[in-house]
Amino acid sequence: MASIELRNIRKAFGAVEVIKGVDLEVRKGEFMVFVGPSGCGKSTLLRLISGLEDITSGEMLFDGKVVNALAPSKRGIAMVFQSYALYPHMTVYENMAFGLTLEKGNSKDEIRKRVERAADMLQIRQYLDRLPKQLSGGQRQRVAIGRAITRDPKVFLFDEPLSNLDAALRVATRIEIAKLHEEMDNVTMIYVTHDQVEAMTLADRICVLRDGLVEQVGTPMELYENPNSTFVAGFIGSPKMNFISGDKAAPFNADTVGIRGEHITIVPSGGTWSGKVIHTENLGADSYVYLEMGTEEPVVVRLDGQNNYKSGDTVEISPMADKVHRFDAAGKPIR
Amino acid sequence: MATDTMAAPVTVTGPKIKSELMQQRVRAARWFLLPMLIALAVVAGWPLLRSIWFSFTDASLNNLYGAEWIGFGNYLRWTVLESGTVRYRGVLADPGWWNAVWNTVRFAFWSVLWETVLGMIVALVLNAEFKGRGLVRAAILIPWAIPTIVSARMWSWMLNDQFGILNDLGLRLGLLSQKVAWTASADTAMQAVLVVDIWKTTPFMALLILAGLQMIPKDIYEAAEIDGVHPIKQFFKITLPLVRPALMVAIIFRVLDALRIFDLIYVLTPNSDATKTMSVLSQENLFQFDNFAEGSTQATLLFLIIAIFTIVYIWLGKVNFDGGDR
Numbered sequence: 147m148a149s150i151e152l153r154n155i156r157k158a159f160g161a162v163e164v165i166k167g168v169d170l171e172v173r174k175g176e177f178m179v180f181v182g183p184s185g186c187g188k189s190t191l192l193r194l195i196s197g198l199e200d201i202t203s204g205e206m207l208f209d210g211k212v213v214n215a216l217a218p219s220k221r222g223i224a225m226v227f228q229s230y231a232l233y234p235h236m237t238v239y240e241n242m243a244f245g246l247t248l249e250k251g252n253s254k255d256e257i258r259k260r261v262e263r264a265a266d267m268l269q270i271r272q273y274l275d276r277l278p279k280q281l282s283g284g285q286r287q288r289v290a291i292g293r294a295i296t297r298d299p300k301v302f303l304f305d306e307p308l309s310n311l312d313a314a315l316r317v318a319t320r321i322e323i324a325k326l327h328e329e330m331d332n333v334t335m336i337y338v339t340h341d342q343v344e345a346m347t348l349a350d351r352i353c354v355l356r357d358g359l360v361e362q363v364g365t366p367m368e369l370y371e372n373p374n375s376t377f378v379a380g381f382i383g384s385p386k387m388n389f390i391s392g393d394k395a396a397p398f399n400a401d402t403v404g405i406r407g408e409h410i411t412i413v414p415s416g417g418t419w420s421g422k423v424i425h426t427e428n429l430g431a432d433s434y435v436y437l438e439m440g441t442e443e444p445v446v447v448r449l450d451g452q453n454n455y456k457s458g459d460t461v462e463i464s465p466m467a468d469k470v471h472r473f474d475a476a477g478k479p480i481r
Numbered sequence: 482m483a484t485d486t487m488a489a490p491v492t493v494t495g496p497k498i499k500s501e502l503m504q505q506r507v508r509a510a511r512w513f514l515l516p517m518l519i520a521l522a523v524v525a526g527w528p529l530l531r532s533i534w535f536s537f538t539d540a541s542l543n544n545l546y547g548a549e550w551i552g553f554g555n556y557l558r559w560t561v562l563e564s565g566t567v568r569y570r571g572v573l574a575d576p577g578w579w580n581a582v583w584n585t586v587r588f589a590f591w592s593v594l595w596e597t598v599l600g601m602i603v604a605l606v607l608n609a610e611f612k613g614r615g616l617v618r619a620a621i622l623i624p625w626a627i628p629t630i631v632s633a634r635m636w637s638w639m640l641n642d643q644f645g646i647l648n649d650l651g652l653r654l655g656l657l658s659q660k661v662a663w664t665a666s667a668d669t670a671m672q673a674v675l676v677v678d679i680w681k682t683t684p685f686m687a688l689l690i691l692a693g694l695q696m697i698p699k700d701i702y703e704a705a706e707i708d709g710v711h712p713i714k715q716f717f718k719i720t721l722p723l724v725r726p727a728l729m730v731a732i733i734f735r736v737l738d739a740l741r742i743f744d745l746i747y748v749l750t751p752n753s754d755a756t757k758t759m760s761v762l763s764q765e766n767l768f769q770f771d772n773f774a775e776g777s778t779q780a781t782l783l784f785l786i787i788a789i790f791t792i793v794y795i796w797l798g799k800v801n802f803d804g805g806d807r
Contacts, residue, residue, distance in 0.1 A: 196707065198703050198706060198707070217706075217709070218706050218707045218709075219706065219707060219708065219709025219710075220709070223707065224707065225703075225704070225707050227700050227703070227704065229698065229700050231698070231700035231701045231703065231704040232701070232704075233701055233704070233705075233719060234701075234723065235719075235722040235723055244708055244710070244718075245707075245708035245709065245710075248708065248709055248710060248711075248714070249709070293704075297708070
């Protein structure tokens, strides 16, 4: 178990600064998710924590001790890579045991016990004698997670571990990772993803990154309910939050009004805004209606169950009063 | 890496259920192979068969078409003298031949061993990222790019006993007490040939190994770093096993080349028993000493030795010419 503190961390590759001064605290045993669009520096930040990249300036502390110059293997971390990074010439067992055989004082029995315990946790015991190339993508990813578990790390790092899996497998593996976090409740986990659903479902706290800077840190619900910028508001939640600006936002005393699709009701008459239906999507349990009303992107209304609106219909909508997010011209919330 | 192909290579299931598409593909494949097979038959197959045929005849350069079949006589024949002693003759009983075989094997072993070790080191250096890597990669290929005749001549001047730069340097630096006839002296001729060949061919080896090294994904080295694998251990436990397929192919290329070495020795150390190889001996017999049949016999034996070696190597080394283990 370890707490991690980042103090004004910067990282530059040549002249390009990728991380531009990040201050962050990851608490002991916490599941922290770094989320952001591609190029925001989230993977770089994880690699700085792992020690695979050198920090350009700033301080990194594990449990209060500066680890800037500490080799990755001495930080008590384990990492799961997006590409699995399994040793292709070793069996699953050898892959998982390799790190342990290098540590001094591990008996063969103990190594076997630890590998088998991890294999049982991930239900890959029947594959221990296979080579990685004989496994499917999902199985390989579980081996990679298993290899990390056997190291008995204080900090568990995941670098977009699900992005090479298909949709169904992604959901299943996501649940397994969540279970893993419950079982290993004394291990600090840091997880990088660009998928806000993974962030919302897995995280104790989410750190939204943008352009090498922390945009907001908070629990998933804090970010959902009180985003402190239009960027976070637009990034967290699906479908994306609607932004309405200009004259239509004026009555709310704001430059831009943000309202989520699930917080809009269609009213028979006297609605706040009106718009023309341009597209509908029925998903069974809920459905989306896309409205053209002069905004940059069409406004999405999320309805329970199915709907019968047709393209070309004109409808009147009203936002739920207490769910309206007001933003100023700089994209900051007005509270 | 990104693909999820679960084993199951496409296999043609039995000749009976060949679909029309499959038949069409096989037909197309045959047509595409045909030109190469014809070219091979003309430039490799026919000369080879001719040369094997000549080895069973009494052919001479003046009388190639009047050659008559004499069986295995060129390989081994014996006569029983009146005294009762048996006299063996033919290539297999010729100490000159066995000297050439020994020279060739010695040359092939040492040259390939050094080329592999040095080539691996060069490849590892070139695989690292540093400024000007492209330039160094190009520069290192120069010895390989120079025609052998030119580089052999160049080296023979450098190694010259009277005015060669190596002797001059050695004397000035106090490494030598007197000038050495590197290529002419029986003690040093083989070493001289080896040095030149290693100088010339290490770049080729390095390039083949480098190609293999670049197939190894970078991320597993990062995984190894987190596992705390020492760099030396990384080399023996990760790099070497993963580059092995490429290395095995590179070694076999080099061994085949080394076993039929001719040009370098012909130019650098002509007429030296210390370096005369099978190819050189065969060429001498074929075209200089008018022993065409005997030269053919030696050429055939050389072919057999190389063929057997290759088969054993591929079989023992489980060489995979498809490249890559992943």
